[in-house]
Amino acid sequence: MPEVSKMKKPDVKVVLLGDMNVGKTSLLHRYTERRFKDTISTVGGAFFLKQWGPYNISIWDTAGREQFHGLGSMYCRGAAAVILTYDVTNWQSLAELEERFLSLTDTANHDCIYALVGNKADLTDPTAQLCLDSDVASEERKEERTEPQAPSGCPTPPASPASLSGTPLHKQVTPEDAAALYGRILRYKGLEEKSSLPAHKLCFETSAKTGYNVDALFEALFDLVLPSILRKRNENQESPTVDLEECRGGGSKRARAACC
Numbered sequence: 001m002p003e004v005s006k007m008k009k010p011d012v013k014v015v016l017l018g019d020m021n022v023g024k025t026s027l028l029h030r031y032t033e034r035r036f037k038d039t040i041s042t043v044g045g046a047f048f049l050k051q052w053g054p055y056n057i058s059i060w061d062t063a064g065r066e067q068f069h070g071l072g073s074m075y076c077r078g079a080a081a082v083i084l085t086y087d088v089t090n091w092q093s094l095a096e097l098e099e100r101f102l103s104l105t106d107t108a109n110h111d112c113i114y115a116l117v118g119n120k121a122d123l124t125d126p127t128a129q130l131c132l133d134s135d136v137a138s139e140e141r142k143e144e145r146t147e148p149q150a151p152s153g154c155p156t157p158p159a160s161p162a163s164l165s166g167t168p169l170h171k172q173v174t175p176e177d178a179a180a181l182y183g184r185i186l187r188y189k190g191l192e193e194k195s196s197l198p199a200h201k202l203c204f205e206t207s208a209k210t211g212y213n214v215d216a217l218f219e220a221l222f223d224l225v226l227p228s229i230l231r232k233r234n235e236n237q238e239s240p241t242v243d244l245e246e247c248r249g250g251g252s253k254r255a256r257a258a259c260c
């Protein structure tokens with residue numbers, strides 16, 4: 001386990017929120033591990049620290065199950081961006097964002113950025129079945145080399161109902177539905193549409209399964225939270241915190257052991 005004092009301090013926090021089964025954990029796996037793997041329903045929450053240039057970004061994956069609902073606002077505290085995730089084949093998962101999850105973001109930063117992400121696009125949209133990310137493609141080719149029977153190119157791993165039947169599933173949520181919800185989120189936050197980022201910059205359709213649009217989502221958000229990072233760093237410079245470890249000097253090891 002890494003020594004706590006050596007862990008990098010996150011500059012900013014990004015939180016994944018949304019109903020159970022929409023694919024939050026799978027999106028995080030796809031982005032951080034470049035693959036789609038089996039998941040189990042998340043308990044509580046977990047975070048991943050991403051180095052983005054000189055900055056450290058913590059990405060929090062939260063549980064969508066109702067029993068963990070109370071934790072949501074705690075995870076959103078101080079968030080610079082929230083990824084509100086739904087499943088494009090499940091209308092209720094979009095409705096839940098407004099009914100159950102939006103109020104949890106009241107604890108986020110006042111200038112928090114809200115992205116709406118419709119995952120599982122591979123089930124409805126042939127273009128999302130194609131793997132466009134060259135990194136993802138090369139990782140998956142590596143995996144294929146260990147499984148000689150797999151076809152070449154960029155297949156979608158384990159078979160889904162859509163890929164089995166060859167017929168795309170019915171898309172229950174359109175980009176227009178997502179854009180309309182984005183407008184309502186701005187109103188809920190008391191923000192003017194004219195002075196906010198437009199819906200097309202913050203509404204994404206993704207596939208954690210094929211990697212479609214996943215890098216584009218995270219990287220667009222990281223670019224957008226840069227002002228938050230710079231502001232926080234400036235604030236820290238203006239009111240620097242005292243490093244107690246340094247002040248303790250030679251006695252620091254004993255003090256840490258006693259404390260923990």
Ligand SMILES: Nc1nc2c(ncn2[C@@H]2O[C@H](COP(=O)(O)OP(=O)(O)OP(=O)(O)O)[C@@H](O)[C@H]2O)c(=O)[nH]1
Pocket residue numbers: 018019020021022023024025026027037038039040041042043062063064065119120121122123160206207208209210
């Ligand atoms: N076809 C397809 N299936 C997906 C995709 N993303 C996730 N899944 C599947 O959807 C199911 C749920 O995925 P998770 O990532 O565990 O969902 P979650 O939102 O983290 O769920 P909770 O942790 O319970 O809140 C799993 O069976 C995944 O394999 C996707 O992009 N396409």
Ligand SMILES: [Mg+2]
Pocket residue numbers: 024025026039040041042061062063064
């Ligand atoms: Mg999960």
